[in-house]
Amino acid sequence: MRWGRLWNEFYKNNDERIFTTSQPPDLHIEDFLNLHSFDPNIKILDSGCGGGKNTQLIYSRFKNTYGVDISEHAIIDAKKNLPEVNFSVQDVRELNFDNEFFDVVIDAGCMHVEHPKYNRKIAEEYHRILKPNGNFFIRLFYREEDKIIEQPIFFFDVETKQMPVYGYRYEDIVKLFDGLFKGFSYPADHKGTYFLDMRKI
Numbered sequence: 378m379r380w381g382r383l384w385n386e387f388y389k390n391n392d393e394r395i396f397t398t399s400q401p402p403d404l405h406i407e408d409f410l411n412l413h414s415f416d417p418n419i420k421i422l423d424s425g426c427g428g429g430k431n432t433q434l435i436y437s438r439f440k441n442t443y444g445v446d447i448s449e450h451a452i453i454d455a456k457k458n459l460p461e462v463n464f465s466v467q468d469v470r471e472l473n474f475d476n477e478f479f480d481v482v483i484d485a486g487c488m489h490v491e492h493p494k495y496n497r498k499i500a501e502e503y504h505r506i507l508k509p510n511g512n513f514f515i516r517l518f519y520r521e522e523d524k525i526i527e528q529p530i531f532f533f534d535v536e537t538k539q540m541p542v543y544g545y546r547y548e549d550i551v552k553l554f555d556g557l558f559k560g561f562s563y564p565a566d567h568k569g570t571y572f573l574d575m576r577k578i
């Protein structure tokens with residue numbers, strides 16, 4: 378699995394400890410959790426958790442926290458720092474969880490590093506593992522009008538042009554989550570990053 382290998386290499390050589398517990402969690406994840414005041418007993422998934430940067434915040438509030446990532450290296454590192462979290466190496470395109478297992482799924486930067494051809498499949502997986510009316514939060518980058526969706530907006534590895542990151546437009550998002558999730562309301566001219574706080578339909 379070439380894609381997984383590249384992310385694994387990234388974490389293997391991750392001297393700056395990017396996406397690990399040594400970095401502060403994202404403020405927008407904190408806002409999302411504060412806004413909803415979820416019951417502390419819920420089951421919650423940090424999807425594409427990397428080395429646990431956001432998982433550490435999630436776990437501080439919810440003991441039934443799960444984290445998955447395609448990189449074995451990232452998961453080993455995350456487990457070392459957060460031994461009580463249910464971490465596993467998994468591919469978000471085909472998750473190994475029962476239907477309706479989670480109350481909340483968070484995707485902070487995972488879907489938009491996968492090729493857009495997989496995005497509907499990933500959205501369907503999140504939908505499948507969420508309980509009825511479950512909450513889904515996702516962060517996605519914006520795509521300029523002159524770029525097509527398959528054209529990366531930048532590369533993690535700038536020199537080799539590997540590890541692409543893809544951007545979205547409002548209409549892409551509407552199509553991607555159609556019939557699966559509801560509740561986001563962002564202006565059609567929004568530019569920058571989308572923080573989408575949705576519910577399973």
Ligand SMILES: C[S@@+](CC[C@H](N)C(=O)[O-])C[C@H]1O[C@@H](n2cnc3c(N)ncnc32)[C@H](O)[C@@H]1O
Nearest residue numbers: 384396425426427430446447468469485486487
């Ligand atoms: C931009 S990083 C974000 C990491 C973390 N969510 C954070 O905010 O610190 C994207 C993560 O998605 C993971 N990833 C990419 N494709 C994946 C896939 N198909 N299944 C699971 N994880 C994947 C990468 O290994 C990486 O850890």
